[in-house]
Amino acid sequence: MLSLPPDTDVAILGAGLAGLSIASWLIDVIPPHASAPRVHLLEARQADTNDRTWCFWDQQPHPFRKAISHRWPRWQVRFGNQCVEREDAEHCYSLLSASAMRRSAYAAMATRPEFDFTRGVDVGTISPQDDGLHIATSQGGLTSKLVIDTRPPQAAMLSSHEGVWQVFHGVEVHCPDHGVSPSTACLMDFQTGFSGVNFVYLLPLDDHRLLAEWTCFHVDKTHPDCQRLLTQQVPPQLSDWLNKRLGTQWTLSRQETGCLPMMPVVAPQLNPRYLAAGIRGGWMRPATGYMFASCQRGAADVARQIQRASQTGRWELTPPRLRSSALEWMDKVFLQALRQSPEQAPGWFMQLFERTRAIEQRRFLGDEPRLSDLLAIMRGLPAGPFLKAAIRLARHS
Ligand SMILES: Cc1cc2nc3c(=O)[nH]c(=O)nc-3n(C[C@H](O)[C@H](O)[C@H](O)COP(=O)(O)OP(=O)(O)OC[C@H]3O[C@@H](n4cnc5c(N)ncnc54)[C@H](O)[C@@H]3O)c2cc1C
Structure with a gap:
């Protein structure tokens, strides 16, 4: 069994996009020779998987700029014979893989002895104590002055009557000559003949590789129809689309799947030492399912608050205001x-x-x-x- 320290200054629960963004921003805001608060990341997964890619318009500084692997100056939407295309070469639509983001964050954390990271820890309940918050985990408990909780939200935190679930399945495929323009990201190619809204998202990664995703929506994630969409309908629909577009010459190299809550989140509150962040904190944009940009703004804000708290000894956090x-x-x-x-x-x-x-x-x-x-x-x-x-x-x- 792993042993956790009895206490820390800042505990970050979950080392996904939000957890690692906050850690990376914190390293950026602490001057190199200044002392930093002790930060402990607790992650349930034992091993990393390259299970997603983040795409976003690269418009503001963030710690992962050097890890971006692809940039598209043009983007388009298509419906039947119609196609609308726009271009902005200064602020490209950009792709960051989960592996590249993690490598960048781990490298930054390795430069600071105050940062600790434990995997394979299932975090349970969090309870207030006099001098901090007690975190119960599968590997024992620890106390932290501040807790940033990025675990996925529980169903009760989601305003599901105000939104929909974005259901998608994506594949990275190799295809000798796909013929798709390398400088254009297709954000939505609407498909007809299916119930509700269905579109294909298509990103050319180089002359031989494509990322293609099929997206649709459902109002209830727990309904058997939604599960069927995810497991039995969307993957073959995407394969058929690829067969029609590319012929049968493509081979699969990676897959990603998601069911994202496009709906407002009521972030849990405990006391000023606790902050819900990431999807749990309502950082994902309900109307689009995009989170990268707001996550970087939120992470930068939280990192500055942590730095201030460690200097003043006032261990409190306020939720960042991310949208008007x-x-x-x-x-x-x-x-x-x-x-x-x-x-x-x-x-x-x-x-x-x-x-x-x-x-x-x-x-x-x-x-x-x-x-x-x-x-x-x-x-x-x-x-x-x-x-x-x-x-x-x-x-x-
Ligand atoms: C396949 C996919 C593609 C996406 N693509 C985009 C995109 O292109 N652009 C965009 O802006 N957004 C995208 N999103 C949406 C969003 O940006 C991601 O879901 C993002 O990873 C959310 O970040 P997060 O930190 O809130 O959650 P996560 O990244 O999921 O991190 C939560 C972490 O908490 C850990 N955890 C869970 N339970 C526990 C526990 N009990 N104890 C300890 N740790 C725990 C998990 O293992 C995980 O590592 C995508 C989502 C998916 C699923």
């Missing part, structure tokens, strides 16, 4: 409209991408919109269904 009320409201209206009229969504997206500029799209989807971008997005969407959704939302709130 206007953006939160727009996301809620969008999700309501998607729940009400999913069959119309491909048309809305095509119209939106057609009527807005690259800069407005990347700032809005990249979670950093200005007021002018929000107005442009509103103007780009059809008024009728969104007004209906806004009214319904107002009635139920």
